[in-house]
Amino acid sequence: xxxRTVLEDKIRAAWxxxxxxxxxxxxxxxxxxxxxxxxPLARLHFGMNxxxxxxxxxxxxxxxxxxxxxxxxxxxxxxxxxxxxxxLATVFEVCRDAVAYATREIPMRQDVVDSFTREERIGNLGxxxxxxxxxxxxxxxxxxxxxxxxxxxxxxxxxxAMVMLSLDGxxxxxxxxxxxxxxxxxxxxxxxxxxxxxxxxxxxxxxxxAKQAALLRYVGERNPRTDLANLEEELLEILNDxxxxxxxxxxxxxxxxxxxxxxxxxxxxxxxxVYMHCPAMRRKTLRFYGDGRVEEGVHNSWFRRGHDEFGxxxxxxxxx
Amino acid sequence: MSSxxxxxxPLRVEDIEDVKAGDTxxxxxxxxxxxxxxxxxxxxxxxxxPIDIEALxxxxxxxxxxxxxxxxxxxxxxxxxxxxxxxxxxxxxxxxRRMLERLHLRAIIGKGELAGxxxxxxxxxxxxxxxxxxxxxFACNVRRVxxxxxxxxxxxxxxWVFEVDRMGPFVVEADIHGNSLYxxxxxxxxxxxxxxxxxxxxxxxxxxxxxxxxxxxxxxx
Numbered sequence: 051x052x053x054r055t056v057l058e059d060k061i062r063a064a065w066x067x068x069x070x071x072x073x074x075x076x077x078x079x080x081x082x083x084x085x086x087x088x089x090p091l092a093r094l095h096f097g098m099n100x101x102x103x104x105x106x107x108x109x110x111x112x113x114x115x116x117x118x119x120x121x122x123x124x125x126x127x128x129x130x131x132x133x134x135x136x137x138l139a140t141v142f143e144v145c146r147d148a149v150a151y152a153t154r155e156i157p158m159r160q161d162v163v164d165s166f167t168r169e170e171r172i173g174n175l176g177x178x179x180x181x182x183x184x185x186x187x188x189x190x191x192x193x194x195x196x197x198x199x200x201x202x203x204x205x206x207x208x209x210x211a212m213v214m215l216s217l218d219g220x221x222x223x224x225x226x227x228x229x230x231x232x233x234x235x236x237x238x239x240x241x242x243x244x245x246x247x248x249x250x251x252x253x254x255x256x257x258x259x260a261k262q263a264a265l266l267r268y269v270g271e272r273n274p275r276t277d278l279a280n281l282e283e284e285l286l287e288i289l290n291d292x293x294x295x296x297x298x299x300x301x302x303x304x305x306x307x308x309x310x311x312x313x314x315x316x317x318x319x320x321x322x323x324v325y326m327h328c329p330a331m332r333r334k335t336l337r338f339y340g341d342g343r344v345e346e347g348v349h350n351s352w353f354r355r356g357h358d359e360f361g362x363x364x365x366x367x368x369x370x
Numbered sequence: 371m372s373s374x375x376x377x378x379x380p381l382r383v384e385d386i387e388d389v390k391a392g393d394t395x396x397x398x399x400x401x402x403x404x405x406x407x408x409x410x411x412x413x414x415x416x417x418x419x420p421i422d423i424e425a426l427x428x429x430x431x432x433x434x435x436x437x438x439x440x441x442x443x444x445x446x447x448x449x450x451x452x453x454x455x456x457x458x459x460x461x462x463x464x465x466x467r468r469m470l471e472r473l474h475l476r477a478i479i480g481k482g483e484l485a486g487x488x489x490x491x492x493x494x495x496x497x498x499x500x501x502x503x504x505x506x507x508f509a510c511n512v513r514r515v516x517x518x519x520x521x522x523x524x525x526x527x528x529x530w531v532f533e534v535d536r537m538g539p540f541v542v543e544a545d546i547h548g549n550s551l552y553x554x555x556x557x558x559x560x561x562x563x564x565x566x567x568x569x570x571x572x573x574x575x576x577x578x579x580x581x582x583x584x585x586x587x588x589x590x591x
Contacts, residue, residue, distance in 0.1 A: 090372070091392075091502065091541065094394075094502060094503065094539070094541075095502040095503045096503070097503065098502065098503025098505070098507050098539075099503045099505060101503075101507060102503065102505030102506050102507045103505070105506060105507065105510060106505075106506060109510075111449055111450050111506050111509065111510075112437060112449060112450040112506065113450070113505050113506060114450070114452050114504075114505055114506070115434065115435070115436065115437055115450045115451040115452025115453075115504075115505075115506070115509070116452050117437060117450075156449070157437060157438075157439045157449050158437065159435065159437040159525075159526055160524055160525065160526060163524075168407075170524045211577075211579055212579055212580055213577045213578070213579065214577065214578040214579070217577075217578045218575075218577045218578055221571070221572065221575055221577070222577030222578070223577075224570070224572060225572045225575055225576070225577055226577060228567065228570075228572055232563055235483075235559055235563070236457075236482055236483035236552075237455070237481060237482035237483050237500070237552075238455050238457070238482045238483075239455075240504065288566060288570055288572075291566045292562065292563050292566050293559070293562050294559065294563075296502060296503075297481065297482065297500065297502055298482075298483060298552070298555075298559065299502075299551060299552075299555060300555065300559070330505070
């Protein structure tokens with residue numbers, strides 16, 4: 051049994067943790083970046099980031115002024131769905147309420163607005179927001195909810211294109227990624243980035259993969275496919291060689307990591323998408339088991355479950 | 371060698387004469403916020419400024435949409451704040467130049483590159499400051515909300531006046547003598563990017579994409 055009150059308390063608290071603290075992996079990456087940096091301005095940048103982090107945990111204020119669009123990544127485990135008090139509707143209701151509560155109490159900025167009139171949506175509850183990315187996982191006894199605030203910056207610089215792999219090889223992908231990271235040299239969004247690269251599928255699938263790769267995979271985590279892991283390492287090296295640094299003012303840390311995710315694609319085309327997330331990685335994962343146990347702060351299993359030997363990812367594969 | 375300056379608003383030209391691009395600045399006094407809709411009202415829709423900034427002694431503009439919390443007493447409390455990239459305010463119509471022509475400010479605070487700041491800041495004798503490490507550090511230096519107007523645009527797009535105490539450090543991106551950090555760095559950074567792409571065999575290489583009308587391509591960056 052998963053009681054409604056438990057869901058409510060935990061999901062509300064998850065937004066507070068996400069906004070006040072930072073995802074652990076990114077925090078560590080920032081600390082490493084600060085140690086490596088030589089240039090005074092870049093050092094000042096990381097020093098101030100770390101000081102902000104120390105302040106937030108003390109005075110409990112949101113880390114970044116752009117508190118972002120609220121999104122949830124939900125994995126409904128087959129055997130846990132029936133255990134939720136009030137059924138599936140409860141999960142969605144509680145998740146929406148939690149966003150309104152957090153917007154009022156943390157507080158978060160009214161970032162959700164009508165696309166055309168720019169009218170504010172009270173409590174960040176609007177059409178399509180909070181957004182739910184969801185999938186059903188067979189033979190699993192938990193419901194996993196990851197709450198993430200996606201800032202405006204990461205959405206500004208993303209790009210997708212159709213690259214012809216048959217003509218260009220992997221170089222085409224590399225060039226496209228490098229090109230897009232070079233665009234951050236104007237300091238429009240906050241470096242260092244976590245770069246998500248989605249390859250294959252169709253336009254929408256590539257974009258989705260790129261975003262999920264940036265948001266949900268941890269800094270330092272490599273793709274299980276060796277060729278892709280090598281490509282990730284190579285891109286990471288090239289991108290940090292560019293010395294764009296924080297705000298395009300120079301520095302060693304331009305990107306924190308590169309995550310490539312792939313599915314198969316049509317014979318005629320290769321969709322590639324790049325998504326860059328800033329260091330304000332506000333994510334928190336909760337796991338509610340059918341028997342009432344709750345796990346907090348666990349590593350999300352969005353990309354981790356059910357890899358078959360060909361490296362196919364379950365959330366997009368249909369026939370197995 | 372860069373140095374840190376402590377400045378108090380209202381800034382006078384003689385206060386900012388010695389401030390050089392690359393220095394850092396801490397501000398004390400009053401600053402006001404603006405976001406794109408503020409620009410639209412002031413520049414295009416014929417509104418007068420709802421707050422008398424001169425009377426409040428503020429001639430420093432901050433591009434930011436702060437997150438504000440209203441206490442039960444009706445008072446506003448700063449929750450957190452981050453600066454906005456200046457090009458968002460500038461748009462394609464040179465909003466910042468048009469605004470400076472009207473308001474005679476001595477400093478604007480934002481982030482990122484803004485083309486032409488070397489000329490602009492010299493002409494208007496106005497510093498351009500940028501935030502680096504943009505997290506809540508700055509919000510902690512806000513002492514008090516002095517005034518607010520245009521709340522009907524939403525708390526973030528509204529015009530706020532804050533009293534701040536040693537807020538910063540801001541980095542001086544452009545000083546009043548025609549120096550700009552981004553302009554100084556541009557040649558060097560482009561050189562480096564070209565060099566790396568050359569080494570990796572990516573510079574001359576272009577991936578093939580489906581046909582796109584050439585005349586629609588915007589080659590300018």
